[in-house]
Amino acid sequence: AQKITQTQPGMFVQEKEAVTLDCTYDTSDPSYGLFWYKQPSSGEMIFLIYQGSYDQQNATEGRYSLNFQKARKSANLVISASQLGDSAMYFCAMREGGDSGYSTLTFGKGTMLLVSP
């Protein structure tokens, strides 16, 4: 079973509008973390936002916010006021475990976001 599922292969949004990118995850570990990365056409992965499983509040970083619904195992990324430069691939990733040592990330297959003028 896939640990990270991104069901939207592509999304379109008009400039200045908000958009939500979906991510669901599967884990039985009580301690985990969820990450979102942006990959523009240049290829570099850019860290956007992090949410820990024990965090009480949804994470926010500027125009990015993470809609964390623990019971539904979803961690959707919300981008407010979209800009042309937001056009890119977006990946959701999960870290399982963690307190006892290093842990690795599992990535979803990504969602391509296109922002139109």
Place this chain on the structure above:
Amino acid sequence: DGGITQSPKYLFRKEGQNVTLSCEQNLNHDAMYWYRQDPGQGLRLIYYSQIVNDFQKGDIAEGYSVSREKKESFPLTVTSAQKNPTAFYLCASSPGVGDPYQETQYFGPGTRLLVL
């Protein structure tokens, strides 16, 4: 400026040849990682290293080898045993254990490997 550098940006390999991809970081991070990305796919972990002189296999280690002789450097060798090496390779590093935020991984610009 602190960051992660990867070289070369593009690499061409002939059949049966071993090639080495460079990854250097000056962020003083303990952990380093190598990922492979195929077109339209997410990232898959090849190898990772938590400290110098120690590394662990990831999900797709067959046909690859690594070394970690210095904290700053984590080169990846794609051997002739890797039957389908054409892909985009990304190196990452993270500060270390403890605070979950310390495990955020930061990525280099990547190397595109093409087999001729």
